[in-house]
Amino acid sequence: MLGREFFSRPAPQLAPALIGKRLVRLQNGQRLSGIIMETEAYQGQNDLACHARVGRTKRTEPMFAQAGHAYIYFTYGMHWLFNLVADEADIPSAVLIRAIFPMEGLAQMEKNRPMLAHTASWLNGPAKLTQGLGIDGALNQHDLCQAGSTIFLEDGIVPPEKLVRTSPRIGLGKTPEPWLSMPWRWHLDWQDAAKLIKEKGL
DNA sequence: CGGCCGATTATCT
DNA sequence: GATAATCGGCCGG
Numbered sequence: 001m002l003g004r005e006f007f008s009r010p011a012p013q014l015a016p017a018l019i020g021k022r023l024v025r026l027q028n029g030q031r032l033s034g035i036i037m038e039t040e041a042y043q044g045q046n047d048l049a050c051h052a053r054v055g056r057t058k059r060t061e062p063m064f065a066q067a068g069h070a071y072i073y074f075t076y077g078m079h080w081l082f083n084l085v086a087d088e089a090d091i092p093s094a095v096l097i098r099a100i101f102p103m104e105g106l107a108q109m110e111k112n113r114p115m116l117a118h119t120a121s122w123l124n125g126p127a128k129l130t131q132g133l134g135i136d137g138a139l140n141q142h143d144l145c146q147a148g149s150t151i152f153l154e155d156g157i158v159p160p161e162k163l164v165r166t167s168p169r170i171g172l173g174k175t176p177e178p179w180l181s182m183p184w185r186w187h188l189d190w191q192d193a194a195k196l197i198k199e200k201g202l
Numbered sequence: 203c204g205g206c207c208g209a210t211t212a213t214c215t
Numbered sequence: 216g217a218t219a220a221t222c223g224g225c226c227g228g
Contacts, residue, residue: 057213115223
């Protein structure tokens with residue numbers, strides 16, 4: 001299980017370090033997991049794409065917590081999105097997990113999210129992976145570094161830096177520049193991930 | 203594969 | 216009262 005020190009850095013540093021890590025969720029005592037393929041950083045009140053740009057509210061409060069906690073919010077009237085809190089306490093900072101490569105508990109994940117199961121498009125979206133892993137608001141503010149947690153990270157693969165692509169963050173709408181174009185999204189192509197996982201024997 | 207559209211409701215102004 | 220860190224269905228190429 002990755003400890004607090006791993007998460008304790010600004011989101012734009014944590015986000016690329018998360019690519020290749022294994023996200024594990026215990027559901028009914030069973031391991032569901034996937035390799036993290038895509039992340040986005042949201043850092044501080046200056047970042048006008050960050051929910052916490054407006055300061056502390058009921059929704060943004062988790063982003064001000066100590067690193068290693070979960071920030072989970074509901075959007076579009078139907079979707080839960082999962083973030084890992086980064087950086088020091090009182091600095092609002094988080095990394096959105098946008099895609100995973102399914103690894104363990106495939107049968108249970110298929111029950112959780114039947115659509116497109118076992119295809120490359122199964123869990124390649126921030127709301128898709130929360131469905132697959134059975135993550136919702138009940139886990140908001142959870143500590144991923146606490147013994148006995150039902151959600152935590154483990155080491156997985158360490159992709160070569162050249163395979164980790166960057167781009168602007170997705171879905172920011174009318175967020176002003178320079179935040180709209182900030183290259184704070186990191187991702188691994190599906191085929192590259194599959195190859196690396198196979199090579200590593202996971 | 204890419205673009206447009208409707209769904210559906212907590213949160214904030 | 217407007218908006219949203221999305222998704223799936225449906226269309227056209």
